[in-house]
Amino acid sequence: MPNWNDILSENNAETQKHLIAAQSALDTVRHRYLAQLFGHTQRNVIAYYSGFLSKPNIEGIEITDEDKNGLMAAIHKLDRKLGLDLLLHTPGGSMSATESIVDYLKSTFGKDIRAIVPQIAMSAGTMIACACKVILMGRQSNLGPVDPQFGQIPAAGVLEEFQKAFEDIKGDPDKARIWQFIIGQYPPSFLGQCQNAVDWGKDFVRSVLIDNMFDGKPNKETLAAQVVEKLTDFSGNKAHNRHIHYHECRSIGLKIELLEENQTFQDLVLSVHHSYMHALGNTPAYKIIENHNGVAFIKQQQMVLPAMAPRP
Numbered sequence: 001m002p003n004w005n006d007i008l009s010e011n012n013a014e015t016q017k018h019l020i021a022a023q024s025a026l027d028t029v030r031h032r033y034l035a036q037l038f039g040h041t042q043r044n045v046i047a048y049y050s051g052f053l054s055k056p057n058i059e060g061i062e063i064t065d066e067d068k069n070g071l072m073a074a075i076h077k078l079d080r081k082l083g084l085d086l087l088l089h090t091p092g093g094s095m096s097a098t099e100s101i102v103d104y105l106k107s108t109f110g111k112d113i114r115a116i117v118p119q120i121a122m123s124a125g126t127m128i129a130c131a132c133k134v135i136l137m138g139r140q141s142n143l144g145p146v147d148p149q150f151g152q153i154p155a156a157g158v159l160e161e162f163q164k165a166f167e168d169i170k171g172d173p174d175k176a177r178i179w180q181f182i183i184g185q186y187p188p189s190f191l192g193q194c195q196n197a198v199d200w201g202k203d204f205v206r207s208v209l210i211d212n213m214f215d216g217k218p219n220k221e222t223l224a225a226q227v228v229e230k231l232t233d234f235s236g237n238k239a240h241n242r243h244i245h246y247h248e249c250r251s252i253g254l255k256i257e258l259l260e261e262n263q264t265f266q267d268l269v270l271s272v273h274h275s276y277m278h279a280l281g282n283t284p285a286y287k288i289i290e291n292h293n294g295v296a297f298i299k300q301q302q303m304v305l306p307a308m309a310p311r312p
Helices: 004-018 022-041 067-075 095-109 124-130 155-171 173-183 190-213 220-231 246-251 263-282
Strands: 044-050 084-089 113-117 134-137 256-258 285-291 296-300
Touching (some): 022 044, 084 095, 084 124, 095 113, 113 124, 124 190, 246 256, 263 285
Parallel strands (some): 084 113
16 A cells, blocks of 8 residues: 555656656546546545645635535546545534535435545534544544534533532522623523524434435434434543544444455555645645546635835
8 A cells, every 4th residue: 555655756757757747647546546546435425625834824624615626527527327436534613514515416416425534523523424424444544522612612612611600509599690701701592592503403414314324224213313412422532633443433323334444445545645745734835625527626725925015
């Protein structure tokens, strides 16, 4: 299996061989491995990659409504009877965009969608994975908790904090003077927004699990409720960026297949993954949505040149 350094060497070799720009070499290597993955599985392949690890502070690295344009471009002209393998690498993002993307993918490929997580699919990325019929992960792969955020504020955390304040004040009214400084910072209707966001996330994950991953199982409602409880347990998960590894994903009831169980498939998936990590780490690109035919939607940083001072 080509590792990180092997892919880098191959990128460099392509540059020297064809005397082309580094960007074109990265494209060539990436497209080669995407095509090889398709050749192995005979299933449509779409890579949905964010550069959040190498470019963490760029607006747009998260899941947004604009991503649907990329998926539309990638899906156009594909043979939809072949199903879809969706490679996910994302920090998460908009709940409304996620719901809409899942609905679009379902309307296009039905239930024949597999999520492949070579490294990380967090938050709303976990939601997309839960909407698939199976999730393929490696021993290095992670999903994340599903807990809606308002900026950096966890909605479930606000609700727990308010409940703690209620109980404290009920037991000792003098504590109201302490809590009023915290509770008083909440804007009007904020608690209601937090409750709606939490309920929305839970309902969405529960419904997609029942509809696809657990479809046909007699206890699908119970299985879905168990998964939702674990993924949305704010106190149990401790932090929004907690990494949930494949063995825990299996233990909570998700249908997980281990990449290591098929060495050829694992090699191809990780070769594709390394190719995207090089592309995102060494070019202005911060998001790439691309199919196995090389049809791509790429978002890039705008380069701003410093103003030149006039010469005297």
